[in-house]
Amino acid sequence: MDFDQAVARAGTDSLKWGHYPADVIPLWVADMDFLSPPAVVDAVRARAEHGVFGYSIVPESLVQAIVTYVERRYGWRIEAEWLVWLPSLVTGIDLACGASAAPGGDVMTITPVYPPFLRAPATQGRGLLTVPATQADGRWQLPLAAMEEAVTPETRVLLFCHPHNPLGRVWDAREVAVVVDFCRRHRLVLCSDEIHCDLLLDPLGHTPAAVAADDAADLVITLMSPSKTFNLPGLNFAFAIIADPELRMRFTAAGRGLLPYPGCFALTAAEAAYREGGPWLTELLEYLRGNRDLVQRFVAESLPAVGMTHVEATYLAWLDVRELDVPDPMQACLDAGVALSPGAAFGDPGFLRLNFGCSRGTLQEALRRLQAALA
Numbered sequence: 001m002d003f004d005q006a007v008a009r010a011g012t013d014s015l016k017w018g019h020y021p022a023d024v025i026p027l028w029v030a031d032m033d034f035l036s037p038p039a040v041v042d043a044v045r046a047r048a049e050h051g052v053f054g055y056s057i058v059p060e061s062l063v064q065a066i067v068t069y070v071e072r073r074y075g076w077r078i079e080a081e082w083l084v085w086l087p088s089l090v091t092g093i094d095l096a097c098g099a100s101a102a103p104g105g106d107v108m109t110i111t112p113v114y115p116p117f118l119r120a121p122a123t124q125g126r127g128l129l130t131v132p133a134t135q136a137d138g139r140w141q142l143p144l145a146a147m148e149e150a151v152t153p154e155t156r157v158l159l160f161c162h163p164h165n166p167l168g169r170v171w172d173a174r175e176v177a178v179v180v181d182f183c184r185r186h187r188l189v190l191c192s193d194e195i196h197c198d199l200l201l202d203p204l205g206h207t208p209a210a211v212a213a214d215d216a217a218d219l220v221i222t223l224m225s226p227s228k229t230f231n232l233p234g235l236n237f238a239f240a241i242i243a244d245p246e247l248r249m250r251f252t253a254a255g256r257g258l259l260p261y262p263g264c265f266a267l268t269a270a271e272a273a274y275r276e277g278g279p280w281l282t283e284l285l286e287y288l289r290g291n292r293d294l295v296q297r298f299v300a301e302s303l304p305a306v307g308m309t310h311v312e313a314t315y316l317a318w319l320d321v322r323e324l325d326v327p328d329p330m331q332a333c334l335d336a337g338v339a340l341s342p343g344a345a346f347g348d349p350g351f352l353r354l355n356f357g358c359s360r361g362t363l364q365e366a367l368r369r370l371q372a373a374l375a
């Protein structure tokens with residue numbers, strides 16, 4: 001795949017490209033500008049050519065593709081009946097809040113974090129407890145001591161972003177086991193959003209929360225999706241993996257009457273991606289590593305007042321602009337023709353998030369504009 005080739009997305013109803021004026025380079029919402037794997041495009045095209053778009057059932061072949069993928073990639077043997085289909089991963093975050101806490105119960109999360117983690121508890125009538133991540137030796141860390149202090153008898157759920165958006169951390173097996181232990185001791189459901197788990201840029205390995213400890217399976221709701229990995233977020237498909245029948249029943253009950261069946265294109269694309277997307281994914285990761293290194297070098301050399309920690313996973317860089325002598329860095333970037341995501345939406349206004357999931361040429365031009373805005 002030629003990831004250097006910039007694909008024009010104007011005129012495709014793209015949220016990323018349609019939100020700002022046409023001359024602004026959008027490095028904000030988390031989708032990539034790359035074509036999906038050829039096998040996915042071919043499969044969707046063949047499905048479209050059939051021309052009848054009735055209701056679908058999830059084919060056994062997709063279930064098997066997911067079971068095999070999860071076992072091969074993470075060594076986790078899941079059962080078909082543990083799967084719950086979702087129209088988007090965010091729906092699963094809301095259902096986890098609704099299913100695991102009584103009205104008035106609290107949901108804990110580690111900030112900064114993907115904005116729906118901060119929004120979903122209130123939408124579901126639950127309270128929100130935020131605990132800021134800490135930094136040691138230039139690396140973001142789990143704030144375990146502060147979590148112990150913040151947890152109350154009303155806390156019922158930990159929303160865990162693994163790997164972490166926007167911090168770019170891959171939580172290792174030991175860290176995940178400590179989180180599982182925390183949840184077990186405080187009787188919390190652990191809702192683990194693992195949507196970025198295939199986008200590891202460093203050779204670290206992803207440990208699903210449900211396998212991090214022997215006794216984890218009955219308290220974990222795992223949320224996964226092919227949409228970040230294979231760039232399919234516009235097809236609306238994700239799934240939960242819940243081993244415990246009681247927890248699964250509460251989760252599905254919370255969504256009864258609200259969840260649409262997956263659409264035919266989502267099913268077709270997901271199966272092609274999981275079965276045949278592997279070689280494309282290997283090339284993608286190589287390319288993203290190059291983009292990550294470029295951003296990291298640029299920030300170190302050209303924006304000395306901006307901080308950036310090493311991105312271990314995701315295609316998102318979290319830029320610390322607290323020391324910058326620019327009154328409104330987000331607006332300054334926009335004025336220079338680049339849209340980033342404001343840190344305030346993630347719970348930390350001193351930061352900006354930069355999406356480097358685009359062609360190298362687009363990224364280079366965006367960095368030139370950033371230098372004009374922030375240097």
Ligand SMILES: Cc1ncc(COP(=O)(O)O)c(C=O)c1O
Binds near residue numbers: 030193195
């Ligand atoms: C951590 C995380 N979870 C969920 C999502 C969105 O998933 P979906 O589009 O399937 O709701 C994103 C998208 O950026 C994300 O970063």
